[in-house]
Amino acid sequence: MRTRIAVLVSGGGTNLQALIDAQSRGEIPDGEIVLVISNNPNAYALQRARNAGIEIAVCTKPDLEAKILETLKDHNIEMIVLAGFMAILSKYFVSHYPERIINIHPSLIPSFCGEGFYGLHVHEAALSYGVKVTGATVHYVNEIPDGGRIIAQKAVDIQEGDTPEILQKRVMEQAEWILLPRATEIVSKRIRLEKVQ
Ligand code: GRF
Numbered sequence: 001m002r003t004r005i006a007v008l009v010s011g012g013g014t015n016l017q018a019l020i021d022a023q024s025r026g027e028i029p030d031g032e033i034v035l036v037i038s039n040n041p042n043a044y045a046l047q048r049a050r051n052a053g054i055e056i057a058v059c060t061k062p063d064l065e066a067k068i069l070e071t072l073k074d075h076n077i078e079m080i081v082l083a084g085f086m087a088i089l090s091k092y093f094v095s096h097y098p099e100r101i102i103n104i105h106p107s108l109i110p111s112f113c114g115e116g117f118y119g120l121h122v123h124e125a126a127l128s129y130g131v132k133v134t135g136a137t138v139h140y141v142n143e144i145p146d147g148g149r150i151i152a153q154k155a156v157d158i159q160e161g162d163t164p165e166i167l168q169k170r171v172m173e174q175a176e177w178i179l180l181p182r183a184t185e186i187v188s189k190r191i192r193l194e195k196v197q
Pocket of ligand 1: 010011013014015045083085104106119176
């Protein structure tokens with residue numbers, strides 16, 4: 001039985017698309033994306049899920065977490081991938097899925113992470129600090145924003161003349177879209193093996 005995965009999104013969903021494409025190439029043999037949940041009804045990510053024939057759900061405030069938890073239970077979800085999900089999950093929420101929620105962050109943690117470091121802010125901070133190498137990190141999610149154990153990282157060089165937008169695009173192309181499917185397979189496999197033990 002493959003690990004049943006839900007992907008949580010809020011925006012454009014390019015990381016979701018990378019997961020869908022990897023799945024269709026057979027690169028996530030131990031998991032299956034069965035559900036996409038968005039807290040934003042207008043997220044383009046939802047269209048990507050529809051195009052791929054994946055079931056979608058929209059969960060909004062109030063009681064966002066309770067609605068998500070109920071939806072996850074209804075679909076027997078075993079693993080959660082946060083792919084551009086723009087809400088911080090509480091300790092209560094995370095305690096339902098220990099070491100079963102992963103997130104992609106567009107820097108080399110522990111640099112440029114934690115509260116306030118999202119989207120272009122991350123790349124602005126890297127450029128203004130003057131680092132020469134940045135990248136992306138996939139990590140387990142716990143109650144501390146970007147604070148859980150690291151699963152995988154990939155470095156990306158900063159180049160002369162980079163703007164936050166240019167850097168964001170390079171980090172996505174060279175790191176995020178490669179790393180997230182790989183990490184998803186690693187964790188799917190671990191969960192699948194735990195089930196047969
Ligand atoms: C990505 O940069 C990801 O690292 C961060 O949010 C962004 C989401 O982009 N967590 P997309 O919706 O996957 O295109």
